[in-house]
Structures are given as C-alpha cells and as structure tokens.
Amino acid sequence: MSKLGNSEADCEDSFNSNVRTLRYAVADGASSSLFSDVWARAITETTVFGTQDFFTEPDKLIENMIQKARLVWYEHINWQSLPWFHKNKAIAGSHSTLLGVEFKKESSGYSYSTFAVGDTVLFKLQPDGTYESFPLTSPKEFNNTPSLVWSGKGYPIPKNVRMISPKTVWASGTFNSSQCIFIATDAVAKWLMEYGKFNEVRNLMYDKEKLRRYFTNEINSKKMRNDDLTLVILSLK
Amino acid sequence: MAYSSEISRRNPGLFLFLIDQSRSMSHKLGGTLRSKSQEAADAINRQIYELIYRCTKSDGVRDYFDIGIIGYGAVSDSADSLLKDETIVPISKLAENPLRMEKRTEKISDPDGNEVETEFEFPVWFEPVANSNTPMVKGLKLAQEWLDDWLAEHHDSYPPVVINISDGAATDGDPLEIAKAIISMSTQDGNVLFWNCHLSELKGQKPVAFPADSTVLPSNEKFATQLFEMSSELPDSFLNLAQERALDVQPGSRAYVFNAGLDELLELLDIGTRAPTENLQ
Numbered sequence: 001m002s003k004l005g006n007s008e009a010d011c012e013d014s015f016n017s018n019v020r021t022l023r024y025a026v027a028d029g030a031s032s033s034l035f036s037d038v039w040a041r042a043i044t045e046t047t048v049f050g051t052q053d054f055f056t057e058p059d060k061l062i063e064n065m066i067q068k069a070r071l072v073w074y075e076h077i078n079w080q081s082l083p084w085f086h087k088n089k090a091i092a093g094s095h096s097t098l099l100g101v102e103f104k105k106e107s108s109g110y111s112y113s114t115f116a117v118g119d120t121v122l123f124k125l126q127p128d129g130t131y132e133s134f135p136l137t138s139p140k141e142f143n144n145t146p147s148l149v150w151s152g153k154g155y156p157i158p159k160n161v162r163m164i165s166p167k168t169v170w171a172s173g174t175f176n177s178s179q180c181i182f183i184a185t186d187a188v189a190k191w192l193m194e195y196g197k198f199n200e201v202r203n204l205m206y207d208k209e210k211l212r213r214y215f216t217n218e219i220n221s222k223k224m225r226n227d228d229l230t231l232v233i234l235s236l237k
Numbered sequence: 238m239a240y241s242s243e244i245s246r247r248n249p250g251l252f253l254f255l256i257d258q259s260r261s262m263s264h265k266l267g268g269t270l271r272s273k274s275q276e277a278a279d280a281i282n283r284q285i286y287e288l289i290y291r292c293t294k295s296d297g298v299r300d301y302f303d304i305g306i307i308g309y310g311a312v313s314d315s316a317d318s319l320l321k322d323e324t325i326v327p328i329s330k331l332a333e334n335p336l337r338m339e340k341r342t343e344k345i346s347d348p349d350g351n352e353v354e355t356e357f358e359f360p361v362w363f364e365p366v367a368n369s370n371t372p373m374v375k376g377l378k379l380a381q382e383w384l385d386d387w388l389a390e391h392h393d394s395y396p397p398v399v400i401n402i403s404d405g406a407a408t409d410g411d412p413l414e415i416a417k418a419i420i421s422m423s424t425q426d427g428n429v430l431f432w433n434c435h436l437s438e439l440k441g442q443k444p445v446a447f448p449a450d451s452t453v454l455p456s457n458e459k460f461a462t463q464l465f466e467m468s469s470e471l472p473d474s475f476l477n478l479a480q481e482r483a484l485d486v487q488p489g490s491r492a493y494v495f496n497a498g499l500d501e502l503l504e505l506l507d508i509g510t511r512a513p514t515e516n517l518q
Binding site for chain 1 (some may be wrong): 246290333349354
C-alpha cells in the first residue's frame with residue numbers, strides 16, 4: 001500500500017514473482033530520486049525472470065540483472081519529452097533496495113538462497129513465534145541511508161554503459177511447512193521486529209481492506225512509519 | 238514539539254523571500270565579480286530550483302511548498318511581488334512558469350570515470366534590479382499581509398520561513414516593530430521564522446554568522462543590532478543542521494548573518510530552506 005496521503009499510483013515499492021522458478025523479489029524505490037518506481041519494477045522483474053541460478057551463480061546474477069534492468073528503465077523513460085524539472089533530476093538516475101529469494105525443492109521441504117541490497121528484510125518465522133531475519137536483525141539497524149541498487153545516470157549518458165554492481169549480501173537456508181517466510185520493506189520490517197505481530201498480520205493477509213485499516217491504525221498511532229508498505233508472506237501447503 | 242509538522246501537499250510549507258533592490262545593491266558583493274543584486278537574485282533562483290528538485294516526483298512537481306518573492310526599492314518607496322501578477326504561489330506553478338530559461342553546463346562522470354560536459358536548462362524567475370532607496374518597512378508590511386492570508390488557511394502547517402536579504406538600513410522608518418509582529422505570527426507548529434542576511438561589499442570584511450549575542454556585532458553600525466533583533470532564534474532542528482556543518486552556533490543563535498559574502502549568503506539560504514525539507518512527508 002502507498003504512504004498515507006498518496007495515491008496507489010504513487011507507490012514506489014515493487015513485488016514480482018516467478019512461480020515456475022520459485023523466485024520472488026521485493027524492491028523499495030527511493031523517493032529521493034526520480035522514476036524509482038520504474039527502476040524498482042525493472043529490478044524485481046529482471047531478478048525473477050533472469051536465467052542465472054541464485055544458488056550457483058550469485059555474482060553473475062547481480063551483474064546480468066542490473067544490466068538488463070538498466071535497459072528496461074532507460075527505454076521506459078521518454079527522455080526527449082521530459083519537462084526541464086524532470087530532465088534535470090532524472091539524469092542522476094534512480095535508486096532502490098532489492099531483496100531476491102529462490103526456493104529449490106528438496107527431499108523434505110525446500111532450500112533457499114537469498115540476496116539483499118539495503119533494508120528490505122526476509123524473516124523466517126518458526127511455529128513458536130521466534131524468527132531469523134536477513135539482512136538486518138535489529139530495529140536499530142534501520143537508518144536513512146540504506147545500500148541501494150543504482151540505475152546509473154540517465155540521458156545524455158547512453159543506455160549501454162558498464163554498470164557497477166552494488167554491494168550485495170547473501171544467505172541460504174532451509175524452509176519447511178511448519179515455517180513461514182515474510183518479506184517486508186523497511187517500515188513494516190522495523191515494525192515487525194519491534195512489535196512481533198507476525199500472527200496478527202498473517203491472519204489478515206486474505207482481507208486486503210482489513211489489513212490496510214490495521215496498518216493505517218499502526219501508522220496513525222505512530223507505531224509504524226508512514227511509508228510505502230510491501231509485505232509478502234510465503235508458506236507451504 | 239515546535240517545528241516538527243510533516244510537510245505534505247495537504248499541509249504545505251511556505252518560503253517568503255524579501256530582496257533589497259536599492260541602488261547600493263549594484264555594488265559588487267565582497268570577494269566576487271558580480272553585484273550584490275546579481276548574486277542575491279542568482280542565489281534565490283538557485284534555491285527555488287533546489288526546492289523544486291526536491292519536490293519533483295515521477296508524476297510532476299508536488300506542492301509541498303508555496304513560494305513568494307518580494308522586492309523593495311526597485312521603485313522609490315515601494316515594494317512589490319517579483320512574480321508577475323502573482324503573490325504566493327504553489328511551487329508547481331513556479332516550475333511550470335519560469336520567466337525564462339538559460340543554458341548552463343555541468344560536468345558529469347560516466348561509469349568509467351570520464352567526465353562528460355552536458356548542457357542543462359536553468360530556470361530564472363526574476364531578474365536582479367538595483368535602483369532606488371531601501372523601503373524595507375514597506376516590504377515587511379507587504380510580507381505581513383501575505384502571511385496573514387496564508388496563515389488563515391494553513392493552521393497546521395510547518396511555520397513560514399521568511400528570508401530578508403539587504404545591504405543597508407531601511408529608508409522608510411523603523412522595521413523592528415513590524416519584524417517583531419511577523420515573528421509573533423504562528424501556526425500550531427510554531428512561530429514564523431524570520432531570517433536576515435546583510436550583504437557586504439568589502440572584501441575581507443569579517444562576517445558575523447548566527448550570533449547569540451548582539452555585542453559581537455560592530456557597535457558603530459546601528460542597523461547591525463537592529464537586524465539582530467529582527468531575527469528569530471534558531472530552533473533545534475536548524476541548530477542541529479548548522480552544527481552538522483561545523484558552524485559556530487549555540488542555543489540562542491539568531492537566524493542572521495551580518496557582513497555576508499557569497500559563501501555566507503549561500504550557507505544561510507541552504508540552512509534556512511533545508512531544515513524544513515527534512516520534514517517532507
């Protein structure tokens with residue numbers, strides 16, 4: 001959902017999935033840069049539909065993903081027709097966090113490989129309510145300057161330029177039917193760490209309007225930061 | 238806590254710039270090759286550009302701020318808006334209607350570190366003028382009228398920031414009382430913040446920035462103390478920002494620079510406009 005006061009179209013978060021390859025990605029476009037929504041969509045799309053395996057080719061995955069995403073982003077923007085205020089800002093490029101995860105079927109349950117740039121967080125929730133989180137493990141670790149994936153500069157820098165891969169952290173693990181995976185952008189992730197309301201949220205997941213009202217209350221009572229919110233919950237049946 | 242309101246399209250902030258257009262503004266600003274009026278106009282045009290930059294999103298320029306610009310002294314004993322046929326306007330309107338555009342160049346680096354010179358369009362909303370006397374009181378009265386109207390419709394907004402740039406004393410009376418009246422105006426989030434920047438034409442003149450005590454000002458310049466008394470005390474958020482930039486400020490420091498050169502003018506404008514933008518929703 002969008003930051004309170006903004007329309008849904010203003011949301012700069014993106015989620016994408018590929019159920020064939022069991023890949024999921026969430027990105028949180030930085031509101032300080034322009035066209036971050038386009039960039040967030042481009043990087044989640046190229047992450048889940050790329051050809052590289054998360055388990056065996058992590059470096060190549062990031063390199064290819066970002067190169068393809070730049071083309072998608074660059075071609076989406078009609079540089080020549082932008083008014084001066086868009087043109088002058090868009091040249092600086094767009095930024096976004098990114099978290100990707102791929103699952104692989106094992107003899108019992110699944111294994112997963114995940115990577116992150118920035119403060120979008122993956123939680124693995126145990127049946128007893130305890131959890132492991134990646135890449136951040138404490139609400140104190142959230143700040144205003146998370147690592148970000150950068151699109152590179154815009155026009156007049158050409159679209160086919162060498163891209164600089166962002167600093168990426170990786171983790172892997174196993175996942176079974178008693179557990180649950182949450183992927184959340186920073187405001188929800190920090191709130192989950194502070195208040196631990198995993199089950200309340202999980203119970204509301206199938207009623208979007210109730211969940212929206214629930215989050216709106218949390219924001220209005222200052223428990224959660226007013227921001228674009230994305231939460232993905234994955235479980236095995 | 239004061240000065241903490243979120244700035245949003247529903248509750249926009251206001252920047253009101255006042256510029257001295259008296260004849261003496263045609264003299265060079267200390268340490269520069271251009272006149273005080275040219276440097277002041279360029280600095281404010283750039284500041285508006287920066288504000289628009291921060292308000293620009295993919296869907297356009299969002300009206301997080303309203304802007305007004307008042308000039309005094311272009312015509313003897315008069316003050317007027319420097320935006321044609323407008324008083325206070327939403328920032329998107331300024332973005333869409335510059336007076337003119339000029340070509341500027343900047344160097345940007347490609348991913349291999351090669352510098353590429355690129356041309357970009359820079360908007361200008363008003364031109365420098367240096368013509369007559371210094372009717373600062375008339376300028377402040379006009380500002381007070383505009384603020385009155387704006388505050389009537391923005392009770393919950395971040396308090397307006399008024400920035401006055403001048404190089405000398407008022408020629409139409411004592412501006413202190415009306416400045417105090419402006420500072421006493423408020424939203425629910427705090428009082429209007431009144432900034433003063435006094436420009437110096439003497440190279441090497443020692444600027445006095447953000448004084449907390451008027452005794453540090455030159456005792457032979459009466460209007461130095463007058464401008465001090467016309468300036469707001471810096472709220473904590475502005476003090477923190479100034480301290481982050483290693484500026485010598487303390488509780489009680491005023492929103493004021495006396496004998497400013499170009500660096501001090503830009504610094505004052507940057508701090509005066511940046512702290513509120515950190516409250517953008």
